[in-house]
Amino acid sequence: MGDVLQLDDVGVRRGSKAILDGVTWSVDEGERWVVLGPNGAGKTTIVQLASARMHPTSGAVEILGERLGAVDVFELRPRVGLASAALADRIPGGERVLDVVLTASYGVTGRWRESYESLDEGRARDLLAAFDVDHLRDRTFGTLSEGERKRVQIARSLMTDPELLILDEPGAGLDLGGREELVGALGELAADVSSPVLVLITHHVEEIPPGFTDALLLREGRVEAAGPLAEVMTPQHLSRTFGLDLVVEQHGDRWAARALVGEHRGGPHAL
Numbered sequence: 001m002g003d004v005l006q007l008d009d010v011g012v013r014r015g016s017k018a019i020l021d022g023v024t025w026s027v028d029e030g031e032r033w034v035v036l037g038p039n040g041a042g043k044t045t046i047v048q049l050a051s052a053r054m055h056p057t058s059g060a061v062e063i064l065g066e067r068l069g070a071v072d073v074f075e076l077r078p079r080v081g082l083a084s085a086a087l088a089d090r091i092p093g094g095e096r097v098l099d100v101v102l103t104a105s106y107g108v109t110g111r112w113r114e115s116y117e118s119l120d121e122g123r124a125r126d127l128l129a130a131f132d133v134d135h136l137r138d139r140t141f142g143t144l145s146e147g148e149r150k151r152v153q154i155a156r157s158l159m160t161d162p163e164l165l166i167l168d169e170p171g172a173g174l175d176l177g178g179r180e181e182l183v184g185a186l187g188e189l190a191a192d193v194s195s196p197v198l199v200l201i202t203h204h205v206e207e208i209p210p211g212f213t214d215a216l217l218l219r220e221g222r223v224e225a226a227g228p229l230a231e232v233m234t235p236q237h238l239s240r241t242f243g244l245d246l247v248v249e250q251h252g253d254r255w256a257a258r259a260l261v262g263e264h265r266g267g268p269h270a271l
């Protein structure tokens with residue numbers, strides 16, 4: 001049983017369509033997971049389940065020892081940090097960056113009449129500083145670059161000192177420089193023993209930060225493979241996951257994948 005997150009034979013259906021089908025996955029203390037898969041694989045649904053924003057159609061989901069369907073999700077959600085594009089879209093463009101982080105304390109976007117103590121402001125500033133964006137604290141969210149917004153969102157997701165942190169495609173929309181800066185920051189977060197359990201959702205092998213320990217591969221709502229990176233990140237598993245022949249390489253603590261071209265190409269089932 002996963003100490004932090006456990007999915008047992010989970011299914012999610014929309015009408016006659018199976019979004020997830022028979023997914024079993026266990027996440028324990030101290031682990032740093034990456035969830036990989038093509039569009040339509042079910043990654044967004046995994047995010048919604050793991051952050052207590054959706055209930056499964058079948059099977060069981062336990063988050064931090066609490067079973068969905070038998071717990072007040074409004075009490076559970078503050079224990080799970082979430083940074084996602086859907087959440088970012090709800091942040092007012094005119095919101096001051098410091099307030100973007102502060103308002104996570106109340107689980108709201110857009111400061112209204114809440115009151116915050118100096119301790120709260122100090123924590124928000126420390127988190128912004130940890131991601132090298134404290135100098136932007138008086139800027140408005142809408143004036144930031146995409147890379148700056150991603151860093152502010154991650155700082156916000158840590159404001160409540162969560163036990164589980166879910167990062168939903170944080171590298172989406174970033175150029176190469178922005179992506180590498182973000183990967184470096186996430187690598188530092190992964191290396192910090194005081195950090196929460198991390199789950200990173202991505203399409204791209206190159207976005208796996210140093211320090212991540214495990215991978216879950218999804219294809220068409222099913223688990224292709226799950227476990228330690230060295231066991232899961234093989235050409236066979238990744239080729240089946242993405243539906244094409246891939247060459248997979250490890251360079252130090254980073255991973256890369258590219259399509260296999262030329263006479264050896266023979267479809268994913270040939271590997």
